[in-house]
Amino acid sequence: CELFGMNAEEKTAEFIDEAWIFTASPQGKKVERQMRRIGRSYNNAEFFISQSTKDALHEDDTGNFGVAFAFDEPNEREEVLRWMNLEPSEENKKMLESMFQGQCLFKDIYGRTAKISIECLFDEWMG
Structure with a gap:
């Protein structure tokens, strides 16, 4: 997951359904933060799909959407x-x-x- 989208020649998009999986553990949060960093660096799109605002609301992440x-x-x-x-x-x-x-x-x-x-x-x- 962390390496996907690192080819600057490719346009990529990541659809993360049931995204709560990434927010449920420290390891998942780390992977998701890294995916966002790569996405911003390579101008990729990430679709964070969740049923609850609690899965996506992180005080330090609100500017990343x-x-x-x-x-x-x-x-x-x-x-x-x-x-x-x-x-x-x-x-x-x-x-x-x-x-x-x-x-x-x-x-x-x-x-x-x-x-x-x-x-x-x-x-x-x-x-």
Whole structure:
């Protein structure tokens, strides 16, 4: 994992699903930090896919994320809002709670956050 993407001639992207595995142990955290360093050095993309903000929120890592998507998670609404640079006010919690399937919050590389809707482009994908 740490060496993937070190060829400057190649464009690489790493999709890390169930990323909690990397945050569950000191060894995993070390590997993930090294992957980020390599990714930044070689301009690679890393997709950190998790079901919880707790898996991705590290006080010293908050500046390392480019864009983020967050769907409503009833047990973590305040954390989701903070991660997405929104105040955890009652109004924002209600906005998050009222999102329907396919809607999520999107944060861009400048820290701006908006609510977006994801739609299925092709009928064959519906299955």
